[in-house]
Amino acid sequence: MRPRNRDRRTALRAAAALLILPVLAACGGPSHPTTTLRGAAPDGLAIGSAVAGGGHHDRMDYPDPFPNDTRYRETLAEQFSSVSPENQTKWAYVHPARDEYNFGPADDIVEFARENRQMVRGNALLWHSQNPSWLEDGNFTPAELREILKDHIQTVVGHYKGKVDHWDVANEVFDDEANLRFQENIWLRELGMGVIADAFRWAHEADPRATLFINDFNTEGKNAKSDAYYELVRTLLEDDVPVHGFGVQGHLSIEYGFPGDMRENLQRFADLGLEVAVTEMDVRMVLDDSGEPTEAQLEQQAEYYRMALEACMAVESCTSFTVWSFTDKYSWVPVVFEGEGAATLMSETFTRRPAFGELRAALNAEREAR
Template identity: 40%
Template sequence: MVRRARRAAVVFAAGAALLAGSAAYGAQALERPAAEQPGLLASTLRDAAEANGKWMGVAVADGKLGNSTYTGIAGGQFSSVTPENVMKWDTIEPSRNSFNFAGGDRLVDFAQAHDQQVYGHTLVWHNQLPNWVSNGGFSASELTSVMNNHITNVVSHFAGDVKYWDVVNEVFNEDGTLRPSVFSSTLGQSFIATAFRTAHAADPNAKLCINDYNTETANAKSNALYSLVSSLLSQGVPIDCVGFQSHLILDQVNGSAIQSNMQRFADLGLEVNVTELDIRMNTPSDSTRLQRQATQYASVVDACLAVSACGGITVWGVSDADSWVPNTFPGEGAALLYDESYQPKPAYNGVLTAFGGEPGDGGDPGDPGDPGDSGCVGTYTVTSHWNAGSVVEVRVQTSQALSGWTVTFSLPSGETVVGGWNAQLSQSGTTVTAGNASYNGTVAAGGTLSFGFQTSGGAVYSAPQLSLNGSACSGS
């Protein structure tokens, strides 16, 4: 079983010792998320969602796990991770009975290091199948054996590490008829119930879901999905949840219709989840459309919050640089919460605010205060913490215009910076130096710079003194 370190989101004001020692910290701050602590609003998506009893997830690309900017956001802002590809059939069983779990294991390791759940995707799908399955010419009994063998091996391997599974994915056409596939053509609709029963036998503790797109509101496809899950429940099939992918289009988002549709599935006794959310637009984007996108992202959050059976929301990718949209819909994109430079967009604050968090720059804890005559005011935020490290965000407001900046501070002995974003970071002994990146060195008078990083070591410590360009900053 997965051993999960309890996570705390603790806000430090630079230069102020807000913790009375690790014993007090362990007894108090770890008991509840930041948004539930008196006078403190959540500054990350994961904490704001958690304060509402929901999780906030992201689809993770295996090839990006070496990018510290990417992993800093994925690990610090989200409490659930879904593999983009490494748990799909063509990757995990490329030839019969030859299983490749390396990518999935990397994702599980990443999730455990950041106190996240794993949402497995996907066991049975008509797409991304290896040729030996799609063109194997199997009889009904042979194909059933192939499918059951795949499900059993995969689910058993990850038992205890994967909380949710998309057992079957995209089984309907737009008109509500069963989608043609090697499974439906050979086995008929019965393959769906078989897949769920097999997955349940392999890991009785995993939550088992059916997942599809264009089912967010009431239509022929979602009606067919509703009829199917009702039938599965009446047969005693172990199905726990329905995933609504929610690949949406700007100005075609109807939050009340999404809520109503989710509620009817919830009324069947099922958990309902938003599993692949993005909201695309024609590109290049502009400020007006980005603001409308933020409002429409918030309406999806509002729908989830209004339905008690909604477990959470996953966005399909960290940033616009990682999105599947431009390659699939030429001339469209800008669909996610972060832009192509991994800077938070208005949509980020739209989601954070809808969950009741405090908006800021990419999850920073809001305005650190007026720098006045002191020159700068800094905040130092530990957005997540576990026994082997932490994720930290730093924000400094300056009274003077800057054409380049360097922020320095000290970490306790044994704490090492292992990756960061929005800054060039180096460490000598306990001293960390963060210099501006190529795109964020210019800061207006009264403006704010921000960056973040991960540490290894897991120490609990008081806030360090922040200095900007050699001058000590005051705390908020």
């Protein structure tokens, strides 16, 4: 790695910290006591949640969750110091036609975050999924696709300049066998892997102070997929591409073992000079015919949540821990994984599960120890 590249990234992160840390500091205090997740968190660690909307919610029999569920919004404001639009900044929703952008739903989330002193994570600027049909079926030339992508990134990031703190720029570019998704991903297939570097450069031009992440699932521990990301990020940094962070999504299941080398894996990316983050944490389980989790399942789930948080807090540059929905009422898991669910910190009626208490206890312990 070139020293001047590391120095430049360090300076950028230091400048961003001057803006962000007062926001995080404001998240504690009388209005957010240590009985809440955000109040319990140590300085410099954002505790986040996805903001329900779009995606599978469009097919459900309830109204759009964020604007219509008052209790949901109140809990989101009370417990979390960071929010991530679940789908509202993804291509299909924010860019529904080639010459049309729809910022309204995401604007509402950003304004909510401002009112509640929360940071915002945006996603996903370059992804193989949830692209609009006009794009996937448009029969564009490579030159046209390149211009479309550049316009999208710079328009979206530019629209939220100074308002969205982190962007997942490139999302899920490798499959689980560590192969680049050339067939699934229109950008890689038509423009080659060099488009990843272009995407980061375009996003950085649009908002030089935003922290730019590369992000994926099944990368929590050291494996072929996370190894591939390590080599990709190292190469990008050597080419002075403005990659600032690596995000592990954290979609786990108690049917599988916990990635015991998660801290070690996060640390090796941190050693490259990156911020690291857990960006989409949930822990699903197989449910019996009752649809209710057992006490043993909830205890194991709580242990997984706690261990993931502790792995993050053990790495100095792990600055954010985000759950992908905090209530089963709006979880994506039962829609995608048949027969599975109970993946979040709260039930459909907002009853707190043991995992909530484990996270809060771990946060309080870390805050008191620092």
